């Protein structure tokens with residue numbers, strides 16, 4: 073962690089201070105303040121050491137324990153996780169093979185987030201830790217000490233196809249595009265997810281620093297340090313480069329020690345047999361290409377042989393039997409409060425499969441990974457954790473008598489030294505919200521400029537205006553207004569005694585962005601508004617950042633001080649999280665302007681209770697509910713759970729066409745069903761629900777057997793458009809039936825359009841009001857408007873629609 077901390081600090085400094093030798097910066101930042109633990113971090117790490125050291129620890133058997141880290145954002149939770157990650161890496165390898173489970177390989181730590189923005193930002197810090205671990209392993213190995221093993225420590229980013237490529241060929245395609253070959257645009261999924269080398273801070277360019285090794289099926293990223301000082305250049309780490317794996321197939325074959333994923337990605341469990349490899353279910357290991365599984369082998373487009381002759385300088389290679397590999401020892405669930413509502417219920421169902429796959433037998437007892445989580449709210453967290461993880465919960469730091477002083481955290485009152493954040497509410501009855509937005513944005517921008525003219529860089533925190541929007545449509549509308557009205561009005565503000573300002577850099581942080589742009593915007597956000605104009609060739613500071621709920625997690629830019637929130641966000645937790653993005657540091661006290669739409673009763677009510685609400689808003693945070701075994705959740709996710717368990721628990725039925733050979737009925741399957749039913753019963757404290765779940769699973773198995781009996785076809789989990797009939801159906805526009813399986817945990821929240829028709833309408837034979845409903849998967853096009861539900865393409869469409877509306 074010491075190495076990780078000073079390398080991150082030196083890398084950050086290198087960006088501002090280009091030209092100075094890295095080694096010099098490294099010495100300069102290596103001071104206690106940059107590499108010390110906070111007491112809560114140390115305590116949390118110590119608290120978890122016993123359960124990470126002893127697989128049979130009571131916190132890992134049943135009922136087990138989730139340790140919940142309840143600490144304000146920006147307090148350093150990530151470092152606490154990473155400390156535990158490093159420990160887990162080492163202890164697994166030092167223990168080696170335990171009860172026939174190989175601990176030298178495999179995923180040791182699974183870190184899950186809910187949104188991809190957070191993933192990209194924290195990925196950098198985690199990558200630096202893995203670089204540090206790998207450097208230590210290599211140093212030990214060079215000294216002849218192999219206790220940390222031969223397999224490099226690696227970090228994997230397992231997210232969505234829209235962010236990272238699925239296959240090495242897809243990575244090649246992207247890299248070619250980045251080099252400008254073939255006239256293809258380099259948009260979309262990129263194998264290079266880091267803007268800079270995590271170890272030395274040198275910028276990475278996909279076209280220059282990444283390449284695919286076609287023979288070894290690897291995508292490699294090398295640090296381009298021209299002086300060779302970095303440990304991850306092509307010269308110092310030949311054939312490996314940065315220990316970062318982002319291509320799905322390479323993740324399955326290499327099994328990186330730390331795997332960062334979104335909660336959503338586990339929707340692949342029933343669809344992709346190779347996912348089971350992440351839990352140690354491998355059939356063998358090719359000396360050239362890595363681990364194998366029946367499903368990977370069944371992929372005819374990418375055949376794997378049992379031996380390869382020497383070629384292009386590579387030695388001959390063969391496949392050796394391997395396995396089982398020890399499943400992950402630690403699961404980290406960040407921002408637990410986001411896993412609630414319909415998403416949380418689905419996550420709870422899939423977690424049933426994850427838990428089973430991550431269980432193994434140690435000294436004759438079934439043991440599970442340790443789960444740690446962090447949250448911004450602890451209301452009903454115990455119930456939530458039990459429903460999700462089927463484990464008890466302990467909150468850290470433990471609640472004590474004095475809420476203002478928990479020993480680890482001290483609540484300070486607002487003072488000059490701790491300025492905090494000021495909230496201002498704006499409501500203009502009778503005026504359209506758009507007109508209010510234009511005036512408020514213009515005034516804030518011009519007023520900041522006036523301050524900047526007077527005080528120079530001291531006014532920098534207010535020179536970047538962050539606009540927060542509850543929906544993409546509203547953001548899209550504002551974007552147009554800024555380009556048009558706001559820019560025009562700004563030129564007249566001097567007459568009112570404010571600054572004369574031109575806007576150069578207006579950016580967005582939304583799901584409509586291509587994911588390789590996100591790190592760029594985050595790094596540009598750190599550029600300060602200096603008194604002198606930016607030098608040629610350097611980046612301009614951002615004037616306006618328009619964001620949706622993507623900003624509420626993980627954006628940690630200390631210089632931001634000014635925010636305008638348009639409309640009251642749906643949830644109080646979201647409001648707190650979003651507005652906490654400004655005023656994070658002492659030199660930049662935050663000020664938040666919340667604009668209320670008088671035409672919306674909810675906004676108006678918030679405006680009327682403004683002071684009370686804001687002085688008590690931590691108490692106003694809504695309780696969360698997670699109900700994985702509720703009937704509607706079962707409708708949507710139970711088939712997926714069954715298929716995931718059958719396919720992944722045993723290698724025998726892992727390959728796609730093996731769905732045809734699953735013996736029904738079967739003792740092993742009965743045991744799986746019994747386990748799910750027990751969990752359902754305990755989570756809901758209802759034997760009726762346990763019985764319902766058992767019956768529903770049995771019903772699905774019976775129908776599965778029915779499908780197998782239909783002559784003349786082979787049943788696979790997924791159809792191949794040819795001889796293999798797909799048991800599982802994609803959630804398309806048709807109605808859901810028992811075999812519909814979602815591709816994402818978010819496909820469950822239907823968007824409903826209510827069309828109200830007045831009886832005055834000509835020719836209306838309907839009653840006074842009729843309701844037209846549109847459901848995802850029930851015909852008609854869904855129209856989601858919150859950010860997290862959308863792919864970039866859908867988001868583009870929504871914004872285009874909003875812009876067209878503006879034209880009209």
Ligand SMILES: [Zn+2]
Nearest residue numbers: 269272295302
């Ligand atoms: Zn480097």
Ligand SMILES: [Zn+2]
Nearest residue numbers: 358360361376
């Ligand atoms: Zn091979």
